[in-house]
Amino acid sequence: MNPNVIIEFTLDGKKARFETSPEKRLLDVLREDAGIKGVKEGCGEGECGACSVLRNGRLVNSCSIPVIAVHGDDILTIEGFSRTESYRIISDSYAEAGAVQCGFCTPGFIMATAALLNENPTPDEGEIRKALSGNLCRCTGYTMIIEAVKSAAARMAGSE
Ligand code: FES
Ligand code: FES
Incomplete structure (x- = not known):
């Protein structure tokens, strides 16, 4: 491992600063150094999307990115997102479906849903499936998740 460096980025809306190995995965910095479990x-x-976060508004797998790559970026995790109205709508839709x-x-699916609806507020089923194709769920089957995203999109558009 290379010697530690200082990495700074915006984390859930606040400036964050870490002294860490530049090769450490963003996922590990988030969980171990920032305590975002x-x-x-x-x-x-x-491959599974469980570690999904938004990097400058785009969905990424935090296990696949060395932390040095996000220096200066804007990172939004499920914990920051959970303080928003959009989160409430999406999580209610998931629960009800x-x-x-x-x-x-679920945190990974919710972040993938948020990224999709930011970019495309009225996705059709094919677009939803494509947007969630990097996220795996072993329990639910995907039908209920697709329904949850449709419902969240409708609620955000004010039509439900
Ligand atoms: S833990 Fe990152 S994609 Fe599976
Ligand atoms: S892995 Fe998706 S609800 Fe359990």
Whole structure:
């Protein structure tokens, strides 16, 4: 590992500063150094989406990014997002659609849903499936999750 460096970025709306190995995964800095346990580690290999965060508004897998790459960026995790009205709408939609069982995958799906609806407030089913294709759920089957996203989109548009 290289010697520690200072990395600064905006984390959930606040300036954050870490002295850390530049190679440390963003996921580990979030969980270990920032104490944000809502960001989950599933596969650790960029395949499951459990570690999803928004980087400058775009969905990324935090297990696949060395922390040095996000110096100066804007990182939003499920914990920061959970303080927003959009989170309330999306999480209520997931709960009501039965799209949460063990809940392990849910933070990642919610971040993927947020990224989708930011970019495309009226996605069709194919667009929803594509947007969530990097996220795995072992419990629910995807039908209820798709319904939850449709419901969240409708609520955000004020039509439900
Ligand atoms: S833990 Fe990052 S994609 Fe699975
Ligand atoms: S609710 Fe258990 S993995 Fe998705």
